[in-house]
Amino acid sequence: xxxxxxxxxxxxxxxxxxxxxxxxxxxxxxxxxxxxxxxxxxxxxxxxxxxxxxxxxxxxxxxxxxxxxxxxxxxxxxxxxxxxxxxxxxxxxxxxxxxxxxxxxxxxxxxxxxxxxxxxxxxxxxxxxxxxxxxxxxxxxxxxxxxxxxxxxxxxxxxxxxxxxxxxxxxxxxxxxxxxxxxxxxxxxxxxxxxxxxxxxxxxxxxxxxxxxxxxxxxxxxxxxxxxxxxxxxxxxxxxxxxxxxxxxxxxxxxxxxxxxxxxxxxxxxxxxxxxxxxxxxxxxxxxxxxxxxxxxxxxxxxxxxxxxxxxxxxxxxxxxxxxxxxxxxxxxxxxxxxxxxxx
Amino acid sequence: xxxxxxxxxxxxxxxxxxxxxxxxxxxxxxxxxxxxxxxxxxxxxxxxxxxxxxxxxxxxxxxxxxxxxxxxxxxxxxxxxxxxxxxxxxxxxxxxxxxxxxxxxxxxxxxxxxxxxxxxxxxxxxxxxxxxxxxxxxxxxxxxxxxxxxxxxxxxxxxxxxxxxxxxxxxxxxxxxxxxxxxxxxxxxxxxxxxxxxxxxxxxxxxxxxxxxxxxxxxxxxxxxxxxxxxxxxxxxxxxxxxxxxxxxxxxxxxxxxxxxxxxxxxxxxxxxxxxxxxxxxxxxxxxxxxxxxxxxxxxxxxxxxxxxxxxxxxxxxxxxxxxxxxxxxxxxxxxxxxxxxxx
Numbered sequence: 001x002x003x004x005x006x007x008x009x010x011x012x013x014x015x016x017x018x019x020x021x022x023x024x025x026x027x028x029x030x031x032x033x034x035x036x037x038x039x040x041x042x043x044x045x046x047x048x049x050x051x052x053x054x055x056x057x058x059x060x061x062x063x064x065x066x067x068x069x070x071x072x073x074x075x076x077x078x079x080x081x082x083x084x085x086x087x088x089x090x091x092x093x094x095x096x097x098x099x100x101x102x103x104x105x106x107x108x109x110x111x112x113x114x115x116x117x118x119x120x121x122x123x124x125x126x127x128x129x130x131x132x133x134x135x136x137x138x139x140x141x142x143x144x145x146x147x148x149x150x151x152x153x154x155x156x157x158x159x160x161x162x163x164x165x166x167x168x169x170x171x172x173x174x175x176x177x178x179x180x181x182x183x184x185x186x187x188x189x190x191x192x193x194x195x196x197x198x199x200x201x202x203x204x205x206x207x208x209x210x211x212x213x214x215x216x217x218x219x220x221x222x223x224x225x226x227x228x229x230x231x232x233x234x235x236x237x238x239x240x241x242x243x244x245x246x247x248x249x250x251x252x253x254x255x256x257x258x259x260x261x262x263x264x265x266x267x268x269x270x271x272x273x274x275x276x277x278x279x280x281x282x283x284x285x286x287x288x289x290x291x292x293x294x295x296x297x298x299x300x301x302x303x304x305x306x307x308x309x310x311x312x313x314x315x316x317x318x319x320x321x322x323x324x325x326x327x328x329x330x331x332x333x334x335x336x337x338x339x340x341x342x343x344x
Numbered sequence: 345x346x347x348x349x350x351x352x353x354x355x356x357x358x359x360x361x362x363x364x365x366x367x368x369x370x371x372x373x374x375x376x377x378x379x380x381x382x383x384x385x386x387x388x389x390x391x392x393x394x395x396x397x398x399x400x401x402x403x404x405x406x407x408x409x410x411x412x413x414x415x416x417x418x419x420x421x422x423x424x425x426x427x428x429x430x431x432x433x434x435x436x437x438x439x440x441x442x443x444x445x446x447x448x449x450x451x452x453x454x455x456x457x458x459x460x461x462x463x464x465x466x467x468x469x470x471x472x473x474x475x476x477x478x479x480x481x482x483x484x485x486x487x488x489x490x491x492x493x494x495x496x497x498x499x500x501x502x503x504x505x506x507x508x509x510x511x512x513x514x515x516x517x518x519x520x521x522x523x524x525x526x527x528x529x530x531x532x533x534x535x536x537x538x539x540x541x542x543x544x545x546x547x548x549x550x551x552x553x554x555x556x557x558x559x560x561x562x563x564x565x566x567x568x569x570x571x572x573x574x575x576x577x578x579x580x581x582x583x584x585x586x587x588x589x590x591x592x593x594x595x596x597x598x599x600x601x602x603x604x605x606x607x608x609x610x611x612x613x614x615x616x617x618x619x620x621x622x623x624x625x626x627x628x629x630x631x632x633x634x635x636x637x638x639x640x641x642x643x644x645x646x647x648x649x650x651x652x653x654x655x656x657x658x659x660x661x662x663x664x665x666x667x668x669x670x671x672x673x674x675x676x677x678x679x680x681x682x683x684x685x686x687x688x
Contacts, residue, residue, distance in 0.1 A: 230584065
């Protein structure tokens with residue numbers, strides 16, 4: 001039920017795995033598009049025949065659609081893919097409906113894109129998929145939802161709903177709000193000043209471009225956990241202002257921030273500091289990137305990650321190539337020999 | 345004076361332009377390395393023979409070194425490349441030295457890298473270089489500094505020191521502090537929760553990895569302008585907390601943030617929304633990026649920008665290719681035909 005990016009991707013993955021999938025969407029055209037892209041069929045069965053219902057509708061509609069599905073499909077396990085779990089569970093409990101056949105879940109995938117055209121059966125491959133059973137979930141229903149995540153190729157994590165909401169509040173919703181806070185402040189900055197903006201400001205404010213109508217629902221559903229976090233940040237910001245003229249205290253604040261970045265797991269779960277970076281200038285010429293990557297390949301070095309830096313008004317970008325530390329010298333030499341401007 | 349990344353790059357650019365450059369650095373080995381890389385010579389002239397002294401030392405040492413240079417080189421214009429201008433000017437005024445031959449400047453380039461090995465004579469090409477004359481700067485000195493920036497290939501902007509500090513506070517120092525605020529909060533987040541972190545949190549906290557010892561000097565030198573901005577953000581954050589349970593007010597806050605991102609000038613000064621994005625999956629296989637860019641080139645489409653998204657534990661990355669809107673369909677079709685998984 002719901003064939004946007006996430007719903008249609010789940011359906012494509014299940015169809016590919018040989019499961020019979022029936023699509024529904026309040027926007028019928030979305031279901032048609034999803035069906036045309038291999039997500040399933042538009043036909044329907046006897047309601048008693050469904051084994052699993054995946055609810056992939058906007059956050060504000062989750063509880064009502066889940067309750068309706070539990071009522072309509074008497075033998076089906078019902079799950080959802082919402083990004084906040086606690087409020088939905090509380091809303092469901094308030095309806096008095098039997099929740100044994102409900103088990104929440106949250107596949108940590110998606111993007112700023114939306115709609116069935118953006119779906120992919122591989123969207124969840126190696127992504128984290130959080131399962132949030134509650135105290136009255138039937139063991140069989142939890143198993144069905146686990147099997148769903150496994151068939152989509154995801155990495156399973158099990159957490160209580162409240163625990164999940166606290167975690168995504170910290171790593172996703174708080175950054176969203178703080179990015180919006182900084183970005184909103186830019187409206188008071190003269191355009192002449194904004195001309196001096198570099199990559200750092202762009203990085204900090206990038207996610208603030210997300211859809212306010214989607215995010216209002218996520219924030220509303222998790223406001224309890226977020227309030228605690230925001231009050232701590234508010235207090236920390238107040239403390240920073242109080243010590244702004246004490247360089248030692250400011251340095252301690254900055255050093256704490258740096259340690260925080262080091263606490264984040266890197267790609268493939270490795271420590272962020274595990275790779276060495278070789279920085280190569282990218283000329284603003286046709287074919288430059290293709291030649292650059294061809295030469296990197298020719299150097300025989302395995303690329304772990306790449307980053308790009310741009311600045312307005314500057315035609316030359318910088319490509320940061322992250323490699324095993326032992327390989328950085330090899331790469332830098334090979335690229336310099338081929339005429340690239342390299343900084344290690 | 346000072347042959348780190350910025351000082352050595354200025355020296356390389358001036359040497360290349362045919363100017364005789366003499367290098368000094370408190371760390372003599374840095375001057376030797378810079379000289380070996382075409383930045384100038386280690387010899388010295390009669391102090392009266394110097395026409396221009398460029399002071400490129402750490403922020404905390406600027407005023408003392410500038411004052412000493414004005415005293416030592418009686419005929420030279422003296423400038424600096426510090427990222428904060430007002431405090432240095434005030435410190436210089438407090439010494440009572442005649443400042444007619446001093447004109448501050450701030451080339452907006454550099455990176456997280458440092459040292460003369462990272463220098464490039466092209467570091468400032470098409471970058472913004474802010475000149476900050478003061479009310480007693482001699483016209484001739486301002487002209488000499490303008491000529492310096494022009495010979496380095498930079499785009500000139502002239503601002504009063506206080507105005508400059510307010511601008512870089514807003515677009516550079518405030519994002520740095522807010523990124524550190526969010527990153528510092530991560531130290532209180534359980535490692536299990538951090539496993540759920542995605543690209544958004546990484547973007548918001550990336551610059552918080554910067555050197556606390558450098559940034560303490562920048563913050564200390566601009567604390568006046570920063571205090572005003574931080575107090576506004578502190579107040580805005582308090583207001584957000586107060587309305588956190590009012591979805592309309594939260595949406596207005598988020599919408600304000602989105603408008604802020606739209607106020608930022610894009611690459612080459614164009615509006616950020618001018619390009620269409622074609623998103624292509626990058627398999628984690630040897631040669632994948634080289635093949636991908638070769639196929640993009642073959643499609644005959646001009647790439648304006650690229651972005652990469654990664655998630656921990658997921659071997660497949662997404663490449664966002666930004667092109668003219670009219671070209672996005674051509675690119676998507678061409679890449680799909682060549683077997684790539686494309687989302688438009």
